[in-house]
Amino acid sequence: MASGTTRPKPRPGLWSGLLLAALLAAGCATPFDARKDAAYHEKAGSMDRPVVRPVRSISSFSDSLMCMDHMLRAAELPTTLIASKQFPDYSGKVPAATKEMVITALSQMSHLSNAFRYVDYEVDIARQDTVQNLTTILLNNNQMQLQRPALYVSGAVAFVDQNVISNNLNAGTSASRLDTGYSRSRNATIIGLEMHLGDFRTRTLIPGMDSANEVIIGSAGQGLDLAGRIGNYGVQFNVGRDYTLGTGGALRTLVDLAMIELVGKWARVPYWQCLMLDQTNPAFQRQMRDWYDASGFIGQIKLIQNSLEHQGYLPKGTGSLPVNNPMFRSALARFQADKGLVVTGVPDFQTYDRALRNFVALGEDGTLQRIGWANSGAAVATAADGTSKAAEWAAADPWAVNLQIENPQPANERPAFKQGEQVFLSATVSRSSYLYCYFVGSDGNAMRLTPNALNPNAQVSANQAVRLPDWMSPNPAFILDAGKPGTEGVTCAATRDDASPRLPAAMQVPALTLIQGVRGTEGLLQTFENALDKNDYVTQTIQWKVEPAAASNSARK
Structure with missing residues (x-):
């Protein structure tokens, strides 16, 4: 029998693979049916939302x-109109809205003091928006007037020196079955900001009104690589961690510092006292975060509740409250609104930080130390003289109304007003309250100034000046002129809740209408005392003298 070649037998696996590849190719050529993914797509709306x-x-x-806001108010500076130039960044490394940060800093220094009013006008056609274009049209048609600023801010991101110092380390090992690698890098960058204050009338920069500061930001990272082999198989993985300090936060720090220096020098107030606060320590926020994490949820709630109780947002002796308690959430929301936080009614880190930051001080060793509290809750330490340090902190910010005359006056003097001269005042409250202000003439008659027809809501936020009248409005609700010679005054009452339903009918008359049956400041105070509990309201009265107006020249003749 003749020998011959044996034909190979077909392999079933090969044909199966070819068949599977053909099916996949046919499937890829067929369009997807989007309806089958409807349930999956439906989740996109919720998944697109931030989780923090x-x-x-x-x-x-x-x-x-x-x-600085409190300091400027104490200095009784009149309101100053101010503008700002654009702040270029020639390095192109700091993409941030520096001008808007300047406006925010000026606004935060004017909540109580009304120290500055920003004139928002842009002449660069390329930068003008709808509001600016409408302003230009109205100005050209004499339908609008702009007040000339007294000051302007100028400056720029002066320089960005990247990787001034850097350090890199790479190391590795290799064996028959195991390879390892380690890497580490660090670098530091310097950002410089220069700002100046100028006189708008002459377009000259005021000598000495300058600020030149720089801040260091950095980044670092490290990684570990491992690779191994077992027989014909290998495995590899790597881990790493990095951090980068952002340019936005660094620039805001420089802007805030520069504006404090410029305004402090211009107003001639001891601004350095505000720069000496313990909260300016760069490690403050990180230390507070460490304490927050170490406290745990129960400790965080106890500390926040104790702080709210010390500051008067919760009644004394309230005790422990669950997080969903309506009274606790309401107090927390009022506290967040008063401190300028995003109001959530939730005890988060920002609330923890704001509630306890005044109970932290610099220790003898230069580190931040807690005063009167620990991770588990308030543990008030008693000093040698028997006083409580935490109680002293809590008593520093009582619930109060602050009334102030805003007319330009000599320092520490209050000269009499001439009959017919306009009087300007401002009122602020230290906590969110319902504010009622009354004018009492020299004849003893009283009328309510606010709330009124233009501002019917009596509720006001903490540390926000209420102008009486609003001299920045082209159409104020009223004008306050010095009346008959004698003593006039304004009394403001801040209440915890809406007091209108509890006041007598005589007090329910419309604003700017004489109140019948109530005579003088004493009568107003007695009315509130009869209608409200003494713990539910606070008052303040400010008075001034009125002299007869000087005779005119024609009258003398």
């Missing part, structure tokens, strides 16, 4: 800005 609540943007000098 928005928070207020702050810097190390946010508390210093509030300090």
